[in-house]
Amino acid sequence: MDETGHSPLRVGRIRYINCFPVYSAIERGIVPLAGELVDGVPTQLNRLMAAGEIDVSVVSAVEYARDAHQFLLLPELGITSDGPVRSVMLFSKRDARDLGGRRVVVSKSSMTSVHLLELLFEHVWKCRPEFVPGDAEMGDIARFDDEPHDARLVIGDAALKLFDAASRGGMWAERYPYREDLGAAWKAWTGLPFVFAVWVAQRRTPVHASLSAHASLIASRDWGLQHLPQISAQAALASGVSVEACREYFAGLDYRLSYPHLAGLTEFFRRLVLAGRVPDGSLAFLPAA
């Protein structure tokens, strides 16, 4: 509680480098944020938002679709790619079309990409593997072999690290000779960009507080996009991925939420509704500042 009797606004941040361009100016104190940051992997932030324990957060796009009645989308902000994303990857020992009945371990940190993967298997690769949730963060990579599997869905920094390593050949290229980038697979299937994550506010959070957080996030994102070389160097240190790979990664991500992104998001939700995975709903936005 502060002196006015209000609890400070709690703002979620994914601890992957994909959020560096959005939060770096806030972290550096260049852009003020009237609130405190709460870090987590996507599924942790999804749970905190669903439980009403934080006010504003980046969440898996699917989390918005599941609990839309409770949230408002923040305009003009998302984690999207129009083609390859590099950090949402299926690493596989065989061709995706040959994974029917095989064991596919999916990252427990992800919600959106797990649903996207299931759609791709059903409609594009046309086979039905057995999906098993598993740990797939950076610290888990060394234990990947302990658990029998034919393919693995990995997201975030861990995916970027494996993708970067496998692209240079060597052990990871041999272990997973088949690699599917889910952003690229969605684009090839639908012709649209894909929205992996969105920012949402609780409907019950006072609008002026959500608007203030939104304005800070937009200003911080704008600063971040103007300072990508600096942020790429910081991301390389944090992730152990080369600076060049971080630079290419940020160049492939788009942090806006404009019409083509909304078309991609709507198409994804439409397919999830058809599959009975999320309730039918519409997109409701926080009124723009």
Ligand SMILES: C=C(O[C@@H]1C=C(C(=O)O)C=C[C@H]1O)C(=O)O
């Ligand atoms: C691009 C990414 O997008 C993400 C994928 C998410 C998901 O699969 O639920 C959620 C948030 C984002 O971090 C990534 O994590 O690499």
